[in-house]
Amino acid sequence: MNLDEHTTTWKQLNDHLAQWVTASKVHTEDGHVASYIPELANAPADILGICIMDAEGNTVAAGDTDYHFTLQSISKVFTLILALMDNGEEYVFSKVGMEPTGDDFNSMLKLELVEPGIPFNPLINAGAIAISSLIAGDTPSEQTQRILQFFRELADNPALDINQDVFKSESDTAHRNRSLAYFLKDNGVLDREVDDVLRVYFSHCSIQVNCTDLARMALVLAHNGVDPIRKQRLIPRRFVQIAKTFMFTCGMYNASGEFAMNVGLPAKSGVSGSILTMVPGRYGIGLVSPALNRKGNSTAGVHLLGKLSQEFDWSLF
Numbered sequence: 001m002n003l004d005e006h007t008t009t010w011k012q013l014n015d016h017l018a019q020w021v022t023a024s025k026v027h028t029e030d031g032h033v034a035s036y037i038p039e040l041a042n043a044p045a046d047i048l049g050i051c052i053m054d055a056e057g058n059t060v061a062a063g064d065t066d067y068h069f070t071l072q073s074i075s076k077v078f079t080l081i082l083a084l085m086d087n088g089e090e091y092v093f094s095k096v097g098m099e100p101t102g103d104d105f106n107s108m109l110k111l112e113l114v115e116p117g118i119p120f121n122p123l124i125n126a127g128a129i130a131i132s133s134l135i136a137g138d139t140p141s142e143q144t145q146r147i148l149q150f151f152r153e154l155a156d157n158p159a160l161d162i163n164q165d166v167f168k169s170e171s172d173t174a175h176r177n178r179s180l181a182y183f184l185k186d187n188g189v190l191d192r193e194v195d196d197v198l199r200v201y202f203s204h205c206s207i208q209v210n211c212t213d214l215a216r217m218a219l220v221l222a223h224n225g226v227d228p229i230r231k232q233r234l235i236p237r238r239f240v241q242i243a244k245t246f247m248f249t250c251g252m253y254n255a256s257g258e259f260a261m262n263v264g265l266p267a268k269s270g271v272s273g274s275i276l277t278m279v280p281g282r283y284g285i286g287l288v289s290p291a292l293n294r295k296g297n298s299t300a301g302v303h304l305l306g307k308l309s310q311e312f313d314w315s316l317f
Helices: 004-028 037-042 071-088 089-095 109-113 125-132 140-155 164-172 177-184 194-205 211-222 238-252 253-262 299-312
Strands: 047-053 059-063 206-211 267-269 272-279 283-288
Touching: 004 047, 004 059, 004 299, 037 164, 037 253, 059 211, 071 089, 071 125, 071 140, 071 194, 071 211, 071 238, 071 267, 071 272, 089 125, 125 177, 125 194, 140 194, 140 206, 140 211, 140 272, 164 194, 177 194, 194 206, 206 211, 211 238, 211 283, 238 253, 253 299, 272 299, 283 299
Parallel strands: none
Antiparallel strands: 047 059, 047 283, 267 272, 272 283
């Protein structure tokens, strides 16, 4: 994109983003707030906020951007990257696979049915639990602090922290995740104790952000691991390539193919109603709208991103 195209796009976003958010907001009525984690059930169902950030740090934002939410599954993208930085590709992918599953994100079906009994990819729950065990640190507290510091650096926000109410709610109701973790332990995937691994996993899912934080983190991925604002490489390019590939193939749960068709951008959603996506080489995008469709993605958020991608021809396909 040349300077003139960027200027034109930025002007249109400034002029029309609020209008497009209002038009997409009606689709919050088509979804329901996640309730299997009790604390998430308290989220307002009728909000929608988005922030788009360019390489100079300029932002266009509209809607309920002051709303704070937890990363949930979006955190899996960045713990995968950190695990790759700590261990390298060969070791990480001896513990998790590289393929979509076609099953629900919390399914354990293929762990038992398909050899060698490792999770199909790092973005389903079983895979993310395995990845959490690979973060360097002698204790769960050390591992969690390393994750938190990494996320703070990516968001350029030293105030990021864990929402303890959400952490407790996740921990208290995580019967399926505990089952997955014990199955992984029995299969030899986890080298650490189950409770220790789950503590790390619940902690990074419970890190609280807003749309601007999410857009800032996405911006680093959009520029292949370089923070274009601070002119610093934060992530090796290869590991960003791996992460973005998983985002395309697995990042929107079982609607990843549909999202690739209709939006055409690498993205990761979370059951808090959040979506992190990017226009590679251009923008980082953070969005939240807690009402979810049956596949666990934000109803209004997916609609809005489809509108923006169509309007500006952002699809990579």
